[in-house]
Amino acid sequence: MTATVSIGEFSRLTYLTVKTLRHYHEIALLVPVEIDVGSGYRRYSTDQVADAHLIRRLRRLDMPLPEIKAVLDAPDLGARDATLRAHLERMEEQLQRTREVVTSLRALLTPAAPVTVEYRTSAAFPALGLRAVIDRADTGAWCESTFGQLYGALAAAGIEPAGPGGATYSLDFFEHDLGEVLAYVPLPEDTEIPDLARDGLARVELPARRFAVAMHLGPFEDFDRTYGALGTHVAEHDVSLLEPVREIYLTSPDDTDNPADYITEVCWPIAHQ
Incomplete structure (x- = not known):
């Protein structure tokens, strides 16, 4: 009652x-x-x-x-449950983000291992790429979607990538948290891709450059430490070029979905000496 x-x-x-x-x-x-x-x-x-x-x-x-x-x-129980599930998913994502930040913060409490810097001269090469102006906060989701699109387009065309995919990040991306990003997958020389020039995909040429290179192992939460160590080394020993940094993702989307297994080369453009 x-x-x-x-x-x-x-x-x-x-x-x-x-x-x-x-x-x-x-x-x-x-x-x-x-x-x-x-x-x-x-x-x-x-x-x-x-x-x-x-x-x-x-x-x-x-x-x-x-x-x-x-x-x-909500008009019915199904609609109510859908709204609740959406909020719980956002909470779980936030919780995962908090765990990642806590792990990264703990890592700052221990001395970082000295970064190993190698030097490499990369020849120019063609690639299938997609350019966009990206907010830094959206980078992960954009890259996941874009590389799926790039690899999917090449697979559909029967084209084997000529190397691991990568991305270049403009100066604005770092200075303003918003800037042009080029995601790309290398192509074999003389590959024709007229049927792939859709949805923003296009053949691009990556220029020849001299790089100082450092390896980043694991998730991107503490990526700034690798950038900091490599950039410091360049500032102290080389002449940095005001050009996009190039990242090379040695683990492809098919290799792993575990961030702890990610292997990324950070390539800092430098002047020839």
């Missing part, structure tokens, strides 16, 4: 303060079933306890109030 209770009693039933309940009423998130015209006293139905408990838990998960309202206003 359903009953109505005062706001104070409802507060005890739900672990929500009176101040919080009044706020939820003002924003139409949890509206009392009765409001006394003369006194303005609020009364709640015991049927609302479950919604109040749900709201309390979602707020503890930092779900924004508009999203909670969308959950409560």
Whole structure:
């Protein structure tokens, strides 16, 4: 049997303060079933306890109030569950991100191993590439999608890559967190790709360059340490060129989906001496 209770009693039933309940009423998130015209006293139905408990838990998960309202206003249980699942997935991604940052921060507490720098002169070569202006925060998702597109296009055309894929990052990308990125997969010489020039894909020429090269092992969360060590070495021993840094991904998408297994060469363009 359903009953109505005062706001104070409802507060005890739900672990929500009176101040919080009044706020939820003002924003139409949890509206009392009765409001006394003369006194303005609020009364709640015991049927609302479950919604109040749900709201309390979602707020503890930092779900924004508009999203909670969308959950409560969902037309059916399926729509409600879909909204909840989407939020939980975002929370899990954030938790994973937090774990990665904590691991990287712990690594900063121990001395970094000296970086091994090699020198390499790379000849010019053709590649299938895609250029875009990318926000740094979107780089991972963009690269995953783009390399899938690049490798997929070559496989569909029966073309074997001539080497591991890579990407170049413009100065703006580092200076403003927004800049041009070129993702590419090397092509055999004289490969014709007229049918692949779609969806932004195009044949590009990577120029010949002299590089200082360092290897980065593992996920990209502490990529800045490799960049810092390599860039410091270049500043102290070489003449850096104001050109895009080239990264070469020695592990392809088919090799592993475990970030701990990633192997990346960071190639810093330098002047010939």
